[in-house]
Amino acid sequence: MKKFLFVDLDDTLFHSLAKCDPADVLQPIAFLKDGSANSYTNARQRAFLDLVGEGMTLIPTTARDRDALARVDYPFAHYRIIDFGGIILAPDGTPDRVWLARMGDDMATALPGLRQVRAVIEDYAQRAGFPARIRLVEDLGLPFYVNVKDADKDLARLDAIEREAVEPWLATAGQDFCLHRNGNNLAVLPKRLNKARAVDYLQARLRDEHGPIMTFGMGDSRSDARFMAACDYAIIPRGTQLSALALGAL
Known part of the structure; x- marks a missing residue:
């Protein structure tokens, strides 16, 4: 086996x-x-x-x-x-086509929400004066998730972004999304991902x-x-x- x-x-x-x-x-x-x-x-x-x-x-x-x-x-x-x-890569390094097509449909549906939460986080960070690095992570032409890191690795500032910007959005407009947080790494992902x-x-x-x-x-x-x-x-x-x-x- x-x-x-x-x-x-x-x-x-x-x-x-x-x-x-x-x-x-x-x-x-x-x-x-x-x-x-x-x-x-x-x-x-x-x-x-x-x-x-x-x-x-x-x-x-x-x-x-x-x-x-x-x-x-x-x-x-x-x-x-x-x-x-x-993305699932086959042993020869090429993307699995069935999975790629499935995720392409899912991420097309999720893209408006990803753009919205990125704008919410950017607005909060700017108003708070936080030097956060905020980006929409893409690969092979597909958007997947929004990633946030504090430029100075100040976890208290990332805590504030999570508490004051991300969690309220998840509870209202972002119910099809979820939060991943581990140290100085905060990600907002579609639940289908x-x-x-x-x-x-x-x-x-x-x-x-x-x-x-x-x-x-x-x-x-x-x-x-x-x-x-x-x-x-x-x-x-x-x-x-x-x-x-x-x-x-x-």
Whole structure:
């Protein structure tokens, strides 16, 4: 029986330098467009990759777009789920056409709302004097979600944007959208855009191709829980947002 690991990347398999333990022996694994390293693995993460690489096929299940995934120094050779589940890349790197058409219809419906919430956030940030970076994230010609980061990584300012701008909009005009927040990363996504939908679709495709399969899901954040629950087993790294929510109370 073939085994597949649907795995988030950032803060799951590797970390930015600011989140790494300085006592660890680090190796760069992901890079910016200028070639400089911005994410690293520690010895435990490298040992984990060696372990699962022996008996499982890794399928990245990430918010990264195609360009950002290509800058991860790991030989992902099978299907890849990117853009929060918006795009599924086949083993040859081409987009899955059935999924692309489905998401094209969904994102066309969502685009007016994405533009509206971006304008709401921009207006609030300007009035509050916050140096927020606000952008509508697109890939392969499709709009997917609005991303907000504070230029100074001041989480209190991002908290205010979430509380005063995003949450009131979600409660009124934005009921078909949801919020993803993890540190200095705030995203407003259409509810039709989620990793779990893509994982469900791809699991069915893998069963058609291979017969019975076993699947594992691994992630660090609250938003990963849905796609992990769609798998046979779930793996949660220690010290993550999801670990605190799922295991901390125990």
